[in-house]
Amino acid sequence: MAILNEIRSWTGKRAYCFRGRDILTDKGGDAADAEAVASLAFCFKVVCEDTVTGCIGALVPQDTVAPTGYTFTPIPAYFFSHDEQENTRAARMKGYAGWLDSTRFCPACGHPLRLHAVENALECPECGRLHFPRVEPCIITLISRGDEILLLRNVRDTKGIYACLAGFVEVGETLEQALRREVREETGLEVQNIRYAGSQGWPFPDQLMLAFYADYKSGEIVIQESEIADARWFRREALPPMPAPGSIAWRLINGRF
């Protein structure tokens, strides 16, 4: 049993309170203490306790005001300023709380779900189906061509940031097939020599980023205009504005695995 939807005790617990894409933090930028999170209990949409890590996760509505002395910080900024162990704890609670919030009824029969007594799952008392937390695999890749690397600017980007190519794995695909397909769709290029680099949980809402290096094989860049605003080869001594340290794109570009 990993997740309880009731809190046995707040004392000495790490607690993570999420508001949309924000996390409640103290003046030092760390996750708020359990007492501060508990003070918002009157407006919790969801609260759960993880019996594996001993952490508490809570979701509050978008109009929630932080307690005095605390603030809501964008989760990516939190991730970029904490280590992998802490980020994993926070991501896990964001994932579980979001899952409980968005999975209230059985997708097969519409009956309200309840937490399973043993499995880390929701069960349907009507039809017996189990529903597990979703993890959506997403590939991200840095493509090299000699001394150059390929970076892309997303159409949703407003800050001039160039990042690595990324996309969701489709049903039945291998990771390598997904990578080749995404590269082809977004840039028109073919790649070879795909090497696994590392991974990162990214709970927005439930992605698992799987990072790879790949080498250019053939083709000229033809961008997918619905997704990509610009894609170019950059020399390492003349790189554009890039994702912040802590992101897996930054780790790929800087070889930090």
Ligand SMILES: [Zn+2]
């Ligand atoms: Zn059902």
